[in-house]
Amino acid sequence: MINVIVELSKYIILTLMIVYTFHCFYTVRQPDEEERNELLRQQLILIFFIDFTAFLVIYLKTFDYKVVRFYIEMQIFFAVIQILYRVLYKKASLLLLNNMCMLLSVGFIMLCRLDITMATKQLLVAAGASAVALAIPVMIRKMRFLRKLTWIYAGIGVVLLAAVFLLARTSYGAKLTLLGVQPSEAIKITFVFFMASFLSRDTSLKAVVQVSAVAAFHVGILVLSRDLGSAVIFFVAYLVMVYVSTRNVGYLGLGLVGGSGAAVVAYHLFGHVRQRVSAWKDPMAVYQNEGYQIVQSLFAIGTGGWFGMGLCQGSPESIPVVKNDFIFSAICEELGGIFAICLILVCMSFFLMIVNIALRIINPFYKLIALGLGTEYAFQVFLTIGGATKFIPMTGVTLPLVSYGGSSLLSTILMLAIIQGLYILREDEDEEFEKRKKEALQRIRAREEIGDRTRRF
Template sequence: MINVIVELSKYLILVLMILYTLQCFNMFRIKDAQDRRHLLAKQVMLMFFMDLTAFTVIYLNTLDFRVIQYYLAITVFFAVLQILYRLLYKKASLLLINNMCMLLSVGFIILCRLDMTKAVRQFVIVAAGSAIALIVPILIRKMRFLRKLTWVYAGIGIFLLGVVLVMGMTTYGAKLSIMGVQPSEIVKITFVFFLAALLQKDTSFKNVVIATVIAGAHVLILVLSRDLGSALVFFVGYLVMVYVATKNPGYLGLGLLGGSVASVAAYYLFGHVRQRVVAWKDPMSVYDQEGYQIVQSLFAIGTGGWFGMGLCQGASKGVLPVVEEDFVFAAICEELGILFAICLILVCMSFFLMVVNISLQIKNNFYKLIALGLGTEYAFQVFLTIGGATKFIPMTGITLPLVSYGGSSAMSTIIMLAIIQGLYILREDEDEEIEEKRQKRQPQAGRFPTERESRISRYPRYPG
């Protein structure tokens, strides 16, 4: 009987995920506010129904009462989070909140199935991070002096990365953390703030050189710590922000050339980089060593097929090392199917498109660059994780944001999204101000409009 329930549940979970994903993209074309609210509410119900189905299956397979307790805890958490954002921030983007909750939900499901202890620890960190993140939009809205702290951001970033280089714990050949905390996740945010503050007004060659030197210092420290995945995320974030700020394709070309040269140099300088490249090119040739993880990841993805084996039916838990962190995507493919994994990628993509849309509509250059920089870091981290697990690129050891196990990653991603939420609210404030000015420009009733008023009504000007 349990086998029948597991078999049916995987199709039900897939259908719910497909419906949720379709509505993510429907939101971009629907303009009516009432219809949008209806779709957003439907997304929440789909997510709750998916959680109920998944945790029921996990409980029936394990008969562990902690699964029920865990399910009740995350259900209350998601409900409270949805309610608080609606009460505290009337102008908040509910699609951002829904997508964050859905990705967290997928992570909670797969972590609960793989390792209950890690799942509980992840939930506690996510709950704490969400509580902190609730005040971030207010800070973004009120603390206008943030754009003036250029060198404070640079100093914090270099100092934290330097401490890790000197005192950090070595994990899988790289210095990543101090006392279980990974400072590079925090520095991702300060790094974006530094570049945005530096380039918001002055994009002269001198300022671009300064930005390049400081960004290079961040990346160099990460390379020396052998945290090459984070170094790539920082580099791509820098490249995109400089290009958008200057609109000069020459800087983009030089950056790509420099990145290519640095990659070749890293290959010859670091033995573990060469090992990962060999494992990427032909993992079977080094199956007993570096290629083992890649081969097992591909086996898991292939075994799952389009529809997956069903929750608790896969073998990733006992076969794939660090499956909860680096290879969680393979575990999702094995048990929930490739179609479910594609939907997960599309949800991440809609996340990024939403951030780009917010960035394009913000008038203030500082906030525009922050939104674009944070969104780029998020999207590239997703690319590195999934690309490594599927052998599309060499493995970098980066976690899948909000899904993989990793307290520092989850905390920083939640705060990043809260910052973007604050920027979205700022954009809504800007739209309100524009509308108010437009209404003031309307001619008063009972008199003919002047020539200037007629011209403004035909060709409204928007503040820069």
Template sequence: MVNVIVELSKFVILTLMVVYTFHCFYMVKQQSEEERNESLRQQLMLIFFMDFTAFLVIYLKTGKFQVVTFYAEMMVFFAGIQILYRMLYKKASILLLNNMCMLLSVGFIILCRLDVATATRQLIIVTAVNLVALAVPVLIRKMKFLKDLTWLYAGVGILLLGAVLVLARTSYGAKLSLMGIQPSEAIKITFVFFMAALLRRGADFRTVVQATIVAGLHVGILVLSRDLGSAVIFFAAYLVMVYVATKNVGYLALGLGGGAAGSVIAYHLFGHVRQRVSAWKDPMAVYQNEGYQIVQSLFAIGTGGWFGMGLCQGSPEKIPVVKNDFIFSAICEELGGIFGICLILVCMSFFLMIVNIALKIKKPFYKLIALGLGTEYAFQVFLTIGGATKFIPMTGVTLPLVSYGGSSVASTVLMLAIIQGLYILREDEDEEIERQRRKEAAQRAGKTAEAQGSGNF
């Protein structure tokens, strides 16, 4: 009986995910506020039923009561964050909030299936960070001086990255963390704020040179630390923000050329890079060594097929670092390739929402922040999934909100809280424009009535 439930559950979970993904894009076309609210409520119900089905299966297969306890705690967290956002921020983007809950749900399901203790630690971190992040949108609205701290952002970022380079121990071939914390995750945010503050008043040649020097220091320290995934994310954010601020294709071409040259240099300088490229080119040839991870990842994805093996039916634990770098492979093995595609589409919906917010914001500082954070998010997703599927060499970054990792999930939650603040600012700007339009219309109507009265007299 349990096997029948497990077999049916994978189709139920897949159907719920497909419908949720459809809602993410369908809401773009909806104009009625009532229709949007109904779709948002349906999304919450889809998340609830998906979580219930998945954790029921995990409990039936493992028999661990800790799974039930974890599920109850997780649902309390989701209910609390949904209620608090609606109470504190009437103008918040509920679709953005729903997408965060969906991605966290997928991560909790897979982490709990792999190790309940790991999933519990992730939930504690997520809960604590979200409580802090609740204050971020109002700070974004009120703290107007953030745009004036340009060189403070740069100094803090370079100092912390330098400390990691000097003091951190090497782990998996790279220097990543100090005392269990990965500073590069937080510096992703300060770096974007630095770039936005520097480029907000214009982007002449002198300003671009300053931005390039500081960005080069960030990326250079990360390369020396062999944190190549973060280096690529920082470089991508720099390139996009400079191009948007200057609208100069020449800077974009120079940046891409410089990035390509830097990649070649890194390949010849670092054995760590050569190993990953070798594993990417022909993982079976180096299966016993550096190719083992990617081969196991591809085996897992291939074994899952379109519909997956079903929760607790696969062997994702055979993939090294599966909870961090290769969680997408575990998802595809047990929940299916179609589920994995839907997950990518939800991430894409996330990114498109951020770009839409950026395009509608009038103030350059906030516009550049939204674009920078959106670029970092999109590239991190691309690097993680691209590496797990052998589309690109592995870079060792996590899938935002899904993979296990305290620093990563904390940074992503704070980034999304900043985006919520920017969304609310955009709503404020729209309201101000509407008030101004009504005021001008009233003034015109008053002048017309006055002119007609004078004519009659």
């Protein structure tokens, strides 16, 4: 009977995920506010039933009461977050909030299936990060001096990255953590704020050279620390922000050429890079060593097929570091390729919403922040999924909100809180525009009435 429930559950979860993904794109295009709110409520119901079905299966396969307790705690966390955002920020983007909850749900489901202890730690980090994040939208709205802290952002980034390079221990071939924390995750935010602060005031050649020097310092330290995934994310965010702020294709071309040259140099300088490229080119040839991880990932993806094997029916534990770098492979194996495609589309919906917010913001500082944070998010998703599927060499970055990792989870939730603050600012700008438009119309009507009275006399 349990096996029948497990088999049916994967189709139920998949169907609910497909409907949720459709809602992500359809809701954005819905002009009617009442209809949009109804779709958002339906999304919450879909998330609830996906969670209920998944955790029921995990419990039936393990009979571990910790799973039930975790499920209850997770539902309380989601309910509190949804209620607080609705009470504190009536102009917040509920679609953005729903997508965050959906991605967290997928992560919690897979982590609970793999290791309930790690899932509990992840939930605690998510709750703490969300508590801190609740204050960020109002800070973005009120703290207008953030644009003036240009060199403070740069200083924080350089000092923390230098500390990691000098003091951190090497793990998986790279220096990543200091005192159990990965500073590069937080520096993604300060780096974007630095770039936005500098380029929103000046886009001359001198300014571009200065901002490029600071960006090169960030990326250079990351490369020396062999944190190549973060280095690539920083570099892409730098390129996009410089190009958008200057609208100069030449800068984009120079950046791409320089980045390509740096990649070649890194390949020849670091054996760690050569190993990953070798594993990417022909993982079977080095299966016993550096190719083992990617081969196991591909086996998992192929085994899952379109519909997956069902929760607790696969063997994702055979993939090294599956909870961090290769959780996408575990999702493909047990929930299926169609579910994984829907997950990618939800991430894409996330990014498109952020870009839409950036395009509609008038203030150039906030516009660049939204664009920079959105670029970092999208490219991190690309690196993680591309590495797991052998589309690109593995870079060792996590899938935001889904993979296990306290620093990454904290940074991503704070980034989304900043985006929420920018969304609220955009709503304020729209209200101000409408207010001025009404005032202008009232003045025009008043003048017309005065003109009519004058003509009568």
